[in-house]
Amino acid sequence: xxxxxxxxxxxxxxxxxxxxxxxxxxxxxxxxxxxxxxxxxxxxxxxxxxxxxxxxxxxxxxxxxxxxxxxxxxxxxxxxxxxxxxxxxxxxxxxxxxxxxxxxxxxxxxx
Amino acid sequence: xxxxxxxxxxxxxxxxxxxxxxxxxxxxxxxxxxxxxxxxxxxxxxxxxxxxxxxxxxxxxxxxxxxxxxxxxxxxxxxxxxxxxxxxxxxxxxxxxxxxxxxxxxxxxx
Numbered sequence: 001x002x003x004x005x006x007x008x009x010x011x012x013x014x015x016x017x018x019x020x021x022x023x024x025x026x027x028x029x030x031x032x033x034x035x036x037x038x039x040x041x042x043x044x045x046x047x048x049x050x051x052x053x054x055x056x057x058x059x060x061x062x063x064x065x066x067x068x069x070x071x072x073x074x075x076x077x078x079x080x081x082x083x084x085x086x087x088x089x090x091x092x093x094x095x096x097x098x099x100x101x102x103x104x105x106x107x108x109x110x111x
Numbered sequence: 112x113x114x115x116x117x118x119x120x121x122x123x124x125x126x127x128x129x130x131x132x133x134x135x136x137x138x139x140x141x142x143x144x145x146x147x148x149x150x151x152x153x154x155x156x157x158x159x160x161x162x163x164x165x166x167x168x169x170x171x172x173x174x175x176x177x178x179x180x181x182x183x184x185x186x187x188x189x190x191x192x193x194x195x196x197x198x199x200x201x202x203x204x205x206x207x208x209x210x211x212x213x214x215x216x217x218x219x220x221x
Binding site: 031033035041042043044045048050056058059090092094096097099100101102103104105 | 214
């Protein structure tokens with residue numbers, strides 16, 4: 001049972017480069033989330049989606065875009081990466097009243 | 112918006128009991144959850160309270176008081192493997208927006 005899968009697991013970007021992080025879930029969950037976690041800090045919500053074709057902004061959306069074209073996939077894009085976006089990114093999925101399942105994270109470094 | 116507060120660090124010895132508090136402010140409320148995260152790992156679900164009272168799951172219990180906007184996680188019979196960060200999280204907007212607290216780092220000493 002795969003659960004929530006994030007790709008890639010590691011990435012190094014140069015300032016100004018773009019990239020897309022992919023999150024895939026096989027639990028038929030309606031809700032999906034993208035968080036970032038900086039050293040010694042909590043999880044901050046970037047964007048979330050409550051269903052296919054819908055997205056909404058979280059606490060720290062600036063510099064990121066998302067898309068949910070298929071129910072099982074939630075993509076996070078960085079159009080022009082900045083060193084401040086160096087972080088660990090976690091994707092999660094759930095239904096409205098169930099626990100959230102997390103992917104193993106993507107460690108992104110922007111130099 | 113939402114905001115959550117937790118103590119930043121807690122230290123206890125093996126076999127002891129520890130309580131991690133969480134206070135929250137939210138524009139709506141749809142339940143309080145607790146997650147555990149070991150260093151280098153992903154958060155994993157521990158407990159969920161939608162209604163007031165105590166929920167017990169093995170060595171872990173969680174409590175909620177909606178009138179006080181307060182909850183806690185109680186860990187009993189502490190083991191070394193319980194050393195981790197613990198996060199409370201709230202849902203609002205009818206369960207859509209899912210926001211985490213800053214986390215409490217628990218260190219269990221031998």
